[in-house]
Amino acid sequence: MISRRTLLRGAGIGALVVAVPVPALAAGGLVPNVFVRLDDSGRITATVPRPDTGQGVRTVVALMVAEELAVEAGDVRLEQAHGDTARFGSQGVANSTSVRQLSTPIRTAAATARCLLVTAAAQRWGVPVAECTARDGFVCHPRRGRLPYRAVVRGAAALDPATVPVELTPPEKWRLLGKTRGGRVDARDVVTGRTRYGIDSRPPGGLVAVVARPPWIGAVPDTIDDAAARALPGVVDVLTLTAPAEGQGGVAVIGRSTHQALRGRDALRITWRGGTPTADSRAWLADLRASLPAQSPIDGVQQVYSMPLLAHAPMEPMNATADVRPDGVTIWAPTQDPGSLRTQLARQLGVPAASVRVEATASGGAFGRRIEPDPVLEAVACSQRAGAPVQVLWTRADDMRHDSYRPMSVHRLSAEIGPDGLPIRRAHEVATWGLTVLPIFSNPALVKASGDHFPYTVPGEVSVVVRPAPLRTGFWRSVYAGQFVYAEENFLSEIGKRSGLDQVALRRKLLPAGSRLHKVLDTVADRARWTSPPARGTARGVACLEEYGSAIAVIAVAEPESRRVLRVHAAVDVGVALHPSGVRAQVEGCVIDALSTVLGAQITVREGHVAESSFGDYRWARIGQTPEIDVTIVQSDSPLGGLGELAYPPAAAAIAAAMAGDTPVTSMPFGTDVG
């Protein structure tokens, strides 16, 4: 079962085992808790309980541990948790929670180790603990000199952690956290090609499977002639996969090499039945439009916005490797949630969870797609059949045509305008689909809660109609906020244009006193020199979002005539930015997603299947379209906020508003037919 906590905000979510004392091991070393340990040589190892999908969680964990243990980030060896939620807590990368949920437990874990080492050294020297400090891997005392950690590991391990008070390093003493120096801990491996992603994790002797997938939505194999495929060199076996127990269904060809498996798949002769061979996304959009209530509750300014299907299209296509043996199961997969995966596999295979090991490899992007287990289920079925480790590899076309798409939606926004030109009452009516990968997301209240973050003081109502999804839908970065905020902010911009109001001033006026958005909006307006008129031929757009415990304001500057976005300014408040370069990277990434989806990337369905198959027709932005991106970090006293998804919705809205100039925005992508 996939877990998703979108609506379970607040205390106690994904609660982690904080600094649980583990008895010192006879084998030596200091193991004060499950997250951090020092061996007898003083080497520090930390366990990262969330997969790194590019959001940089490994780097932040290394920085937190290094900060508290007074070493450099490079001194911390990192291991990934293997799905063991009883020990390490939730391992799901979802809802921009990794740093928010890990900060306290990981820092406490490392600080506990430091306090134990310092206490052991103080006892050895016979001096008060308060006179000792940890620095550069040593415990130091003004008169006694210094002891390397390795010299006090044993002494520290003999202490009862419960008796040693633990203090976190206060932010004003941070050397690493919050500083601009230092990049990704895995950067050298990345630029030398050594990072092992899921696709690189096939063990020696492992086989490769590729799957012939339904040529139209919902089709299942009727007749299968695999004689030609089986006759090819290197083809080991062919098996039929049944959805959903074995993924999405299809016919798998298992080969000795990738090329041989691919050739085998080409040689299959399959007829298909069932499904919806005439499905068309234009008709789906029309159905959503027709699903809106006949009459809007407000008779005033009105605009309708249409949103397309979007694919995740991570650079590393879906893949997973499974080795199913009588005595245990090992999975190598780029997954966003090894914990849920392990639980699900144990239940499905009827084996104890302890016999399932999920190696969460590096992941070549995820964007919400890798919460789902389907490639792993395929690999498990293939490995069971072959009696060997099998890697299931999706081609790019498989990945793009059999995704769990961001749902289409239609939004009708209406407002009653007051004498000063500002909205005084609003209505936002939405027709969309639920998320088939997590059926509770067909509940309109959940869809609304995920999408609706209107921060302005305009009373009104948001109503959601959820229609049955005609194809697989899932979590896509920012989930429904991507569609809702795009519509709401563009509608507010439209009202501003019609009333001749300044877009920043009107938002300032409509934000409630005390909102965190005031500061980021003022900051971004300064950065963008808002009070100076835009250069000739350029136009600007503004949007805000407070969500995931963070706040952001974005101003985009575009040249509508050439369809170029020139600059995007963002000011972001995540409380305290633990890794500023990583914070900027997440905002930059969201801006490129926004640029891509506003300027033309969309998924369409014709004759029952997804028309797009690769980066030639799913028009993701390229380097030449990239605007200058200026990110300002606004520090605040707010608790740590999340960031992975925050910037996408307002960046998309601001870019579209800038591209539109004086014309109204009515769709995403901007100025293109949807569907």
Add this chain to the structure above:
Amino acid sequence: MARYSLRVNGERREVDVEGDTPLLWVLRDELGLTGVKYGCGVGLCGACTSHVDGEAARPCVRTAADSVKTRITTIEGLSRDGDHPVQRAWRELDVAQCGYCQPGQVMAAAALLARDPDPDDAAIEEALRDNVCRCGSYPRIRAAVRRASRIMREER
């Protein structure tokens, strides 16, 4: 199946594959050079970008048979210790997010700088036009190519 002798990262390597096997799968499956990334298989995304006879090329759209008389350099062979100016610039500017496209980006940038040591933004954007980054590291890639160019100039 036939035997092909390839020159990869300065070494002779023998492989037994079908002649139509894409060079990408030869490098990855037969030679274990997994830094060469599969992204699309049809020459559209640039994730597998490597050097063939010193030029940026796409191993996914070449075959083993085509490759016998060429010199192939993959990300693993770009530098001995990972300290090619492009690799250093990439680290300095903290370019990577997920990192999956970056071996291809690095190889495309290194090939560009080998023929044009001081490219302007237009030249950078042209050379890297078909190297897709889904994380959106483009602003840093652009800056890192300029930085690598400066490193190369300073050390000449």
